[in-house]
Amino acid sequence: MIEQHRSRSASREKTGITGHYSGKQLARFIIPTLFGILLFLTPIMADGKLTVMIALIIDLINNVIKPYMVPVVVFVAVVPSIFTVVVSCTSLKHNQNRFMQLFNPGTGWTIIRAIGAVLMLMVYFEVGPEWVWDRNTGGVMLYDVGPVVLAIYFLSAILLPLLTDYGLMEFAGSIISRVFEKLFGLPGRAAIDSLASWLSASAVGIILTTKQYREGFYSSREACVIATNFSIVSIAYSYLLLSIIGMEHVFLQWYASVAITGIICAIIVPKLPPLRFKKDSYFPPEGKQLKEDRLEGESLFALGLRRAVHRAETAASPVELFKRAIHISMDIAISVYPAMMIIGCVGLALIAYTPVFDILSAPLVPLFQLLQLPEAEQAAPALMAGIVDSIMPPILGAGIESEVTRFVLAGVAVNQIIFFTEAAIVLVRAGIGLKLRDLLAVYVLRVLISLPILSLLGHLLLDN
Numbered sequence: 001m002i003e004q005h006r007s008r009s010a011s012r013e014k015t016g017i018t019g020h021y022s023g024k025q026l027a028r029f030i031i032p033t034l035f036g037i038l039l040f041l042t043p044i045m046a047d048g049k050l051t052v053m054i055a056l057i058i059d060l061i062n063n064v065i066k067p068y069m070v071p072v073v074v075f076v077a078v079v080p081s082i083f084t085v086v087v088s089c090t091s092l093k094h095n096q097n098r099f100m101q102l103f104n105p106g107t108g109w110t111i112i113r114a115i116g117a118v119l120m121l122m123v124y125f126e127v128g129p130e131w132v133w134d135r136n137t138g139g140v141m142l143y144d145v146g147p148v149v150l151a152i153y154f155l156s157a158i159l160l161p162l163l164t165d166y167g168l169m170e171f172a173g174s175i176i177s178r179v180f181e182k183l184f185g186l187p188g189r190a191a192i193d194s195l196a197s198w199l200s201a202s203a204v205g206i207i208l209t210t211k212q213y214r215e216g217f218y219s220s221r222e223a224c225v226i227a228t229n230f231s232i233v234s235i236a237y238s239y240l241l242l243s244i245i246g247m248e249h250v251f252l253q254w255y256a257s258v259a260i261t262g263i264i265c266a267i268i269v270p271k272l273p274p275l276r277f278k279k280d281s282y283f284p285p286e287g288k289q290l291k292e293d294r295l296e297g298e299s300l301f302a303l304g305l306r307r308a309v310h311r312a313e314t315a316a317s318p319v320e321l322f323k324r325a326i327h328i329s330m331d332i333a334i335s336v337y338p339a340m341m342i343i344g345c346v347g348l349a350l351i352a353y354t355p356v357f358d359i360l361s362a363p364l365v366p367l368f369q370l371l372q373l374p375e376a377e378q379a380a381p382a383l384m385a386g387i388v389d390s391i392m393p394p395i396l397g398a399g400i401e402s403e404v405t406r407f408v409l410a411g412v413a414v415n416q417i418i419f420f421t422e423a424a425i426v427l428v429r430a431g432i433g434l435k436l437r438d439l440l441a442v443y444v445l446r447v448l449i450s451l452p453i454l455s456l457l458g459h460l461l462l463d464n
Contacts, residue, residue, distance in 0.1 A: 021309050029167040029305075029312040036162030040204070041192075054159065054204075058151045069147035074124050076150065077341065080334035081117035084110050102331055109335060109429075116338020119345055131349040141344035145389065145421055146337065149203060153336075156204045157329035158322060163192055164211060165315040167308025174304030184266055189217065190226050202423050203332075205231035210430040211328060214283060220433035221278035227427055228275065228434070228442045229266040231417055232258075233390060238414050244394040245406040250461065257457040258411050261450050265415060269445050274438045281433075335429045336422065343420040347388030351396075357381045371455040374402035379409060383451075386413045387443060389421040404458040411454040418443035 039054045046056055062069065080103065087093050087103040088110045095101075105113070122128040123138035132138050163169065173180075173189030180188045189212070206227050213223035233241075238258065242251055269275060295303075315321070350356045361380035368376030382396035393413040400406050418424050424439050 025309050025313065029308045032162045032166035032312070033168045036159075036166070036168055039159060040163060054156065058155055061151045061155065062147060066147070069150065070124070070142060073142060073146035073150060073337065074120055076333055077120040077337035078117045081113035081338055084113045098327065102327070102334065105335065112342065113335065113338040116341040119341040120338070123341070123345070131353055132345050134352070136352050137348040138341065138345045140348055141341055141421065145340065145344065149422060150333070152203050153207070153333045154329045157207055157325040160204070160208050160211065161321045161325065164208060165311070165321060167311040168192060170307035170311045171304040174307055175300050184225070185270060186222055186225060187218070190222070190230065202231045202233045202417065203426060206423065206426050206430060207328065207332065210432060213432050216282050216284055219280040219282050221275070221280050223432040224278045224434050224438070225270040225275055227430070227432060228417060228439070229269055231423065232262060233414055241391065241394045241410050241413055244391070245398050245410055247403065247406055247410070250407070253461050254407060254411060257454055257461070258414050260457070261411065261415050261453045264453060265446050265449050268449055269442060272445060274441050278433055332426055332429060336425050339425040340421050343425070344388065347420065351385050351388065351392070357384050360384055367451065371452060372459065373405045373408060373455055375400045375405055379405050382409055383412060383447070386416050386419060388419065390414065390416065390419045404462050407458040407462060408451065408454045411458075412447055412450045415450040415454075416443055416446050418446070
């Protein structure tokens, strides 16, 4: 017995594992983690609405710099795009400096940035065809969408290391790993992604997932599944969508329905193509995924604490983490804004000036009727418009009289996750293994699964 105890102790010493931690070790894990939980994961009431601290900070920043936001959005879209064209067409493209490589994204993205920058200037100065700069097309992207997401990209990227680099994901992942693996086929640490997205913003979850993939903690398949099934819009934004259609009085019932539907989608969608065929390859190839290092007789809590303390001790310096965060947020912002303008202008113009969405949504009308959703002819195009932006179904469906139909439209808009003015562009640019056709397929699957579930729940909750 004594020999066995000595052997086990020697093993722990050899691997640098011990069950006793100094106050400094625990503080390095606990203090940043508590700040991260407070900022990203703790629901609070503000002005009668459920939100989180990070959302309040973002709103505060946006309010303070609101007079300058539109010019800043134009600057972010235009100046880096010009520099991208210069770098791509000169010998500067051979410079391997990490910063310079931000402006050498390849021919395809260089063209996208250039076209997006031109559209941004056309909207800002109101020149060219009216369908580009109209307030209901390009104007929506410049004045409504652009300023909102700018602070999200930069502030979230800077503060996310509080969730990812000081042990919280290792701690939570170890404790709930079995449940998450059995239910979703994902590592337990993905639960933090889910909470960060649901409580903060979809962009936050996508950035977090991308960061974890690039550091080797997720395989390509895991990152694709997490990003397309858990990066849902925030509670605060969900409340906004519901308020647009005038149904705030059923928010709790509606959001519970959205959560149930989201869980069902997260179970089903990864088991179908295209996510089913994504490979468990890592970046870098060797990966850093958690290995099974549980000691004999060690509880899940002790295992999580040990992993968390080790992660906190090996975290990069705050200065290095800040540099990485700025690099990631810049990479996303200078690519997303030009692409957002292209997709937003074209998509919203098709909605405002053509019958394209009426034609494309025609097959949905019989499905709405089968699900006993009134005003199907008006609801179907509104639902289809969600592919452009998640705010479009509530806006186009606000005039629908049926509460059940409006309940379903807002719910599907939240659960679809894939919309091309923000989430889809960020996902393609993230380089985790998702292509445009993958996103379209996931969008269709999530809509087709969400629609009947939310219809059933809507009838049960509202038809009484």
